[in-house]
Amino acid sequence: MEGEKHVSISFDVFAEPSEEERVEFRAEDSESCSFEFQVTEAPPRFVRLISDYSTFVGASVCFQCLVSGSPRPSVCWYKDGVLLEGDRYCEQEEQNDITRSLIVSSEEGRNEGYSSGLQLPDREKTLEFELGKPVYFSKAKMKIEDEGKAPVFLKQVSDVEVWQGDVARLSVTVTGSPTPKIQWFLNSTKLIPCTDCKLVFAGNDHSLILPYAGVQDEGEYTCVASNVHGETSCSAQLHVRQRKPGFPCFAREPDSVRCAPGFTAVFEYTVVGKPCPDVLWSKGSEQLFSDARHSIAHRPDGSGSLTVWDCVEEDTGLYTCRAVSALGEATCSAELLVLPKERVVTLEPAELVKGTNPILQCEVAGTGPFEISWYKDKKQIRSSKKYRLTSQKAVISLEVSSFNSADVGEYECVIANEVGKCMCSATYILKGQDWEKPYFIKLHFAEGSASLEIKHLDANDAGVYICRATNSAGSKESSSTLFIKGLAICFIFLGILLIL
Incomplete structure (x- = not known):
């Protein structure tokens, strides 16, 4: 009809089962229309x-x-x-x-x-x-x-006795396929991991850790390992010894020390107890006192230290600190490791036969790991077809393939660890070859005249020499043959006159 408006609209419907929809269309002038539809199949x-x-x-x-x-x-x-x-x-x-x-x-x-x-x-x-x-x-x-295996304890949990407030650790090693599920129980009550009870594992090793063992933690601990093929368990007792009021206890234990010879090692501690305990230091079975090499300090607040001056390798060992009072004693230990510097069996100069595969070797003594570097004429050498770098225990080797005149030079081995580094070097030449300092061939050019000067001639210098002159208009060549007649010749000039 005249005046009627017709609009064609198309749209896609994504169906869900038996879902009814109502769609409404509204134009900008507020005219609208709507219809209903039902998706019957999808x-x-x-x-x-x-x-x-x-x-x-x-x-x-x-x-x-x-x-x-x-x-x-x-x-x-x-x-x-x-x-x-x-x-x-x-x-x-x-x-x-x-x-x-x-x-x-x-x-x-x-x-x-x-x-x-x-x-x-x-x-x-x-x-x-x-x-x-x-x-x-x-x-x-x-x-x-096709294969499976019930859990088996390779190491069962064992009885543990600790002082009140110390760390208690119960450990097992278990295997099985599939990997067993591990559960811990205290007196038949399942333990849940928390800040006071930590469950840790690494591979087949599983541990229950009590950071601050107390009397309430005493009892029978059972570890249960299970998978689809079976279940097994093992048990042990935890005994917690109560400390008497004022009993000596280390609030801070000394840390182990690693240092180089000549350095100073310091072990610091803090001990508590009432009355304040006396502190004794020993290395092995030998008791230590303040002297030229050692300094022992103990302060009224319970803090103190042991200082070892100018450490040498002989100072390496286990140091024990004992806090003693009328109520009892507490002990703790720390290790001192003095790392020796490297000592190298050095390289020796040698004359090498052309075409051979020489092996340059040096020997090192010290505490690894080592960082090993090889150099030829101050340039670092890398493993390649030409060079083979190996290290077996204390012996360090460099093998040079098919030694020739290009391989002649100074070889240097540098070895380092966390304490320091050392090096050794040697010069290797071809057998029958005289070693001399290098010299330069001189070129001269002045006012259209060019010359080439060669000093200290030998038989290898004989041959045809070409001089080429080039500018924007072109190039021109001139050649000359050099013959070596005898050892009396010291130097020769080959020259041409350039007409420019």
Whole structure:
């Protein structure tokens, strides 16, 4: 009709099962229209696919997928293309029939392939179109390991006795396949990790750590290791010795020290107790006193130190600090390690035969790890086809392949550790070759005349020499042959006159 407006609108609808929608359109001049529609069919699809599994003999597994479609799709499960039936397979539907699960109970081990198929129910013919039964699949594999092993304790937990307030550590070593689950119990009560009870592990080693053991922590501790193949346990007792009021105790224990010869090592501590304990130091079975090499300080507040002056390698060892009072004593120890500097069996100069593969060796003594570098004429050498660098215990080697005139020069080995470094060097020449300082060939050019001066001629200098003059207009060459007649020749000039 005249004056009527016609608008054509198209849009896509993403369907969910039996979901009704109302769409409203409104123009800028406030004219609007609306209509309702209902999605009656939507193909099945996997919102989430099933995943591969790897498990062990005796275990159960659950495959799970998320599906959608309208009408509600039927779900079938297959293993290697065969429809699954029987009591071993349990199908579940959850969350408004969207989540589907297949639980497979234990059976003998083998690799198995599972799939989930979605299929729409039969639909009637409409006009000339016939709707079939589209089927959609999600596939996954389950790998069952043929071998498994029940947990076995390689090291069982042992009884522990500590002073009140000290650290208590109970440890086991256990193996099994799959990796066992570890649980700790105190007097049959399961322990939960917290600040006062830490559970740590590294590989097959597992530990229960009580940072501040108290009387309430005494009792029987049991470690239980379990997996799908079995369970085992071991137990031990923790005894906590109570400290009497004023009993000596180290609030700060001395730290171990590493230093180079000639340096000073200091061990510091803080001890508490009432009355304030006396402190004694010893190295091994030898008691230490203040002297020219040692200084012992103990202050009324319980802090103190042991100082070792000008350390030498003989000072290396375990130092023990004892705090003693009428109520008892407490001890602690720290180690002093004096790292020796490297001592090198040096390289020796040598004349080497051309074409041989010489091995340059030096020997080092000291505390590793070492950083080793080789140099030729101050330029660092890297491992290559020409050079082979090796280090075996104290022997350090450099092998030179097919030694020739280009390899002649000074070789240097530099060895370093955290204390310092040392080096040795030697010069290697070809056998029968005189070693002399290098000299320069001189070139002269002045007022159109150019010359080449060669000093200290030998037989190798004989041959044809070419002089080439070049400018923007072109180039010109002139050649001359040099013959060596005898040792009496000291130098020669070869010259040409350039006409420019």
